[in-house]
Amino acid sequence: MGTMLTTKRCVVVTGASSGIGLGTARILVQAGFHVCGSVRRAADGERLCAEFGDAFTPLLFDVTDQAAVKKAAEQVRELLGNHTLFGLVNNAGVAFHGPLMHQPISEFARNIEINLTGTLIVTQAFLPLLGADRTLTGPPGRIIMVSSTSGKIAAPFIGAYAASKHGLEGMSESLRRELMLFGIDVIIVGPGAVVTPIWDKAESHDLSAYEGTPYHVPLSKFTRLVTDDGRSGHTPEHIGRGIQKALTTPRPAVRNAIVANRFGRWTLPLLLPRRWVDWLMAYTLGLIYKKPSAPLRHQNGKAN
Numbered sequence: 001m002g003t004m005l006t007t008k009r010c011v012v013v014t015g016a017s018s019g020i021g022l023g024t025a026r027i028l029v030q031a032g033f034h035v036c037g038s039v040r041r042a043a044d045g046e047r048l049c050a051e052f053g054d055a056f057t058p059l060l061f062d063v064t065d066q067a068a069v070k071k072a073a074e075q076v077r078e079l080l081g082n083h084t085l086f087g088l089v090n091n092a093g094v095a096f097h098g099p100l101m102h103q104p105i106s107e108f109a110r111n112i113e114i115n116l117t118g119t120l121i122v123t124q125a126f127l128p129l130l131g132a133d134r135t136l137t138g139p140p141g142r143i144i145m146v147s148s149t150s151g152k153i154a155a156p157f158i159g160a161y162a163a164s165k166h167g168l169e170g171m172s173e174s175l176r177r178e179l180m181l182f183g184i185d186v187i188i189v190g191p192g193a194v195v196t197p198i199w200d201k202a203e204s205h206d207l208s209a210y211e212g213t214p215y216h217v218p219l220s221k222f223t224r225l226v227t228d229d230g231r232s233g234h235t236p237e238h239i240g241r242g243i244q245k246a247l248t249t250p251r252p253a254v255r256n257a258i259v260a261n262r263f264g265r266w267t268l269p270l271l272l273p274r275r276w277v278d279w280l281m282a283y284t285l286g287l288i289y290k291k292p293s294a295p296l297r298h299q300n301g302k303a304n
Helices: 019-030 042-055 066-080 105-132 159-181 198-202 216-231 236-248 262-271 274-285
Strands: 010-013 034-039 056-060 087-090 142-146 185-191 255-258
Touching (some): 010 019, 010 066, 019 042, 034 042, 034 066, 042 056, 056 066, 066 105, 087 105, 087 236, 105 142, 142 236, 159 185, 185 236, 216 274, 236 255
Parallel strands (some): 010 034, 010 087, 034 056, 087 142, 142 185, 185 255
16 A cells, blocks of 8 residues: 555545445446445455455444544555545444334444444544645545435334434534535435345344334334335445535535435425324334223123
8 A cells, every 4th residue: 555546536435345335436436536445354355456456445444443443544644645535425334223112222322333423433534634634735525424314204113223314414414514614515415225135134134032022013014114115226326326426516415315216205204294204104014002992891880
């Protein structure tokens, strides 16, 4: 890693080994960018180098590991020489689903730690390269926050994930206004369902922890619906093209929703009264409250 880049368009993409991160890396490399992609396993980095060649540099870190993220930022600084980083795509994330009434707190906390705190760890480490370090030459870079429809619309059983994405959207708005001082823009890209190999495994997701709760049947139905929805979503490369546009268009919108079946999955739920959406989701999943029937009584007033 001793040589500097010949192109000044370098983008860091977190979670580049699969899904949206991999799709985004493909689109950016095809468009002439150099991609520095974070992976958690060296083998994934080797696989991506084999696919993308000299247009890709692997960064080995978990977004929650501050020391490893800092080391990766130093690696990218060396690669850039004295030039600014073109963009940072905060994509890495996880989703643990289950009813909040019973979901382990450790699982909830892990979702927040990776999707929200980890995003801030990465952002802080790369902000100097994006232009907060005024000694660098070149224009300020952009930060793309990969949120979700769940950043605005929270379905049942994804409370931990929705909390992290709602938090990400709030953090992004504050950050965008703070970073105006440096000319660094912050743009949210909110995908809907995305076709990835995860849907091939979703139907076998272990729900046994919730078998003894009233949520087991609705949760099973939810998993089937999410699986079907995911398989009819956009490809990761389609989302990648939206991310490329957010990185390069002169005056980007602050939030870009990229949603398949957009009217039913995005526009309508935002237009309808929230109580209506509550009822529609509850009716679909079998979450409607049923008042217990009163016990029958004998004529003498005693219950059966």
